[in-house]
Amino acid sequence: MMPGLSRLLHRDTESGGFDVAVNRAHRYLVHVESGLLGRIGVMVRDLAEQQGADRLVLVADRGAARHHLPAVDAVLEWSGLARETVLVPEGESAKTTDGLDLLWHALHRAGTTRRTLVLGLGGGVVCDLTTAAAATYMRGIPYALLPTTLLAQVDAAVGGKGGADYQGAKNLIGAFHHPVAVFVDPELLRTLSPHHLSNGLAEVVKVALIADPALFALLEDGVGRELSDLPWEAIVRAALRAKLDLLGPDPFEQGDLRRLLNLGHCFGHPYEAVSGFRVPHGEAVAAGLAVATGVGLATGRSRAQDADRILALLTDHRLPITMPRELRPRVWDELDTVRRVRNGVLHLVVPRSPGRCTVVDDIPRSAFDEALARLDTWSTR
Ligand SMILES: NC(=O)c1ccc[n+]([C@@H]2O[C@H](COP(=O)([O-])OP(=O)(O)OC[C@H]3O[C@@H](n4cnc5c(N)ncnc54)[C@H](O)[C@@H]3O)[C@@H](O)[C@H]2O)c1
Structure with a gap:
């Protein structure tokens, strides 16, 4: 077995009971x-x-x-x-x-x-x-x-x-x-349809950004190719290794790991929710990754050339890098609810460069707005 x-x-x-460890x-x-x-x-x-x-x-x-x-x-x-x-x-x-x-x-x-x-x-x-x-x-x-x-x-x-x-x-x-x-x-x-492939790809980009610059580079190599032609066995194996490396010290996701794996989800989950779950999870995560990247730029935590690589990879794989204007205030309101539940702290994960992220306790509304304004400009380049 x-x-x-x-x-x-x-x-x-001491009180006559038992201290039990499993x-x-x-x-x-x-x-x-x-x-x-x-x-x-x-x-x-x-x-x-x-x-x-x-x-x-x-x-x-x-x-x-x-x-x-x-x-x-x-x-x-x-x-x-x-x-x-x-x-x-x-x-x-x-x-x-x-x-x-x-x-x-x-x-x-x-x-x-x-x-x-x-x-x-x-x-x-x-x-x-x-x-x-x-x-x-x-x-x-x-x-x-x-x-x-x-x-x-x-x-x-x-x-x-x-x-x-x-x-x-x-x-x-x-x-x-x-x-x-x-x-x-x-x-x-x-x-699998291209739609479901790119949906899953958002999670691969996430894990590459957190832990695996080589996987990020492998995804960059695939730019311009049909999604179905990417080296999926190598991509899947690398993404699994990165996830298992992250889970290693924390298999029940109770500590800082959970925060890092939340990259893209801090903004992605509220976006998915305010869209009434019409935006698929992977697309919401991709938009969330882009907003987190924009926040990194707006708060001086990421360099323009690293942000460019992240945004280019997402767009080249036909993943969204922004959110509809009419939903943005509601996304921010959702974040406010999360902030209240967590006693005023958001724990936003911000990518600095492939393989390096940082956790930011909180950001002002102005940083969120500026991040989205930068993404709007980037999209029209
Ligand atoms: N447990 C976890 O750690 C974890 C992590 C991430 C996501 N999730 C959950 O995963 C779910 C989303 O998973 P998903 O994106 O795989 O969606 P899904 O399971 O709904 O599958 C998407 C569609 O693809 C079809 N399908 C499945 N395999 C196919 C194939 N080989 N070829 C053609 N069609 C195929 C399915 O019938 C379905 O219509 C969400 O509920 C999310 O919360 C769980």
């Missing part, structure tokens, strides 16, 4: 290889053996299923495991407690026990739902992921964050529960 060691340590307290070690492999799908049946069989699992529940969204379920079904024959398939609707609207209920119900119907392995096939929505369902069903059952969108391959499939949206708020319900394996096959991205 893959080591998943737990220790419960306790000692008596240590858990959990390891898993993230396989990254173009064409990996062909070997997944055997890999899942070995994984099930390690986990002591004797059956499989495959969870897929209808979009991923349309393109990849027949091939996945065919290779899973090699696992020799009894299996059930559950289809969930595609898109963010499925990431609700109703979506979770659908999965719990299917797991129950399939006679799921702790000896059942769940495998999620799809984008970030399936990764989040599968993780949350596996975290909660029988207080935690093993699961693996086979992510099929760029966003899921570089971000949602690793880190163990599961969740569902609730009452209009993103990811309000959820839990940390790490997978037992992740199978990343960049070949699966070939069927």
